[in-house]
Amino acid sequence: MSKKNYVRRSFSKKELQCPLTKKCEMNDVFMDKLQALRDEFDHPMIITSGFRSPEHNKAVGGSKNSRHLVGEAVDISTKGMSAIRKHKLLELAFAFGFNGIAQAKTYVHIDTRKTNSTWTY
Numbered sequence: 443m444s445k446k447n448y449v450r451r452s453f454s455k456k457e458l459q460c461p462l463t464k465k466c467e468m469n470d471v472f473m474d475k476l477q478a479l480r481d482e483f484d485h486p487m488i489i490t491s492g493f494r495s496p497e498h499n500k501a502v503g504g505s506k507n508s509r510h511l512v513g514e515a516v517d518i519s520t521k522g523m524s525a526i527r528k529h530k531l532l533e534l535a536f537a538f539g540f541n542g543i544a545q546a547k548t549y550v551h552i553d554t555r556k557t558n559s560t561w562t563y
Contacts, residue, residue: 450477458492458516462501467493468513472554476516479538479552483531490549491517509542515553517546 450473459466480487494502494510509515520528528550535543535552542553546563 450474450480452477452480452487453489457489460493460495460498462498463495465493465495469554472514475538475540475554476552479534479540482538483534485527485531487531488519488521489516490519491515509553509555514555515542515551517549517551519549521548 453473453476455466458468491502491510492515493513494504494508496511499505499508499511504510518531520531523531528545531550532543532545535550540552540554541558542551542555543559544551544561544563551563
């Protein structure tokens with residue numbers, strides 16, 4: 443899968459890039475899915491974590507196999523989002539082929555791992 447530092451119309455490089463290195467190596471196929479999800483969700487999606495360098499991933503306690511390391515994961519803020527809207531986001535993420543889906547108090551994590559996996563933080 444290619445990486446072209448490529449973002450889509452609904453997402454800025456700034457919100458997707460690693461805050462430590464400023465690299466933005468998001469996967470094209472992942473970004474196509476994310477944009478399609480955003481179009482269908484029809485609500486702003488604030489990305490709080492996108493691409494991560496190994497150093498940044500370690501500093502934030504990310505998994506050593508995190509999909510953030512290969513540009514195939516994002517964390518989406520759910521601050522101020524109703525329970526119904528949050529449920530819709532999770533439902534759509536699964537429908538659009540995001541296989542790794544996690545919930546935390548203030549964000550949702552989605553990724554494109556090979557097998558279905560859900561968890562909470």
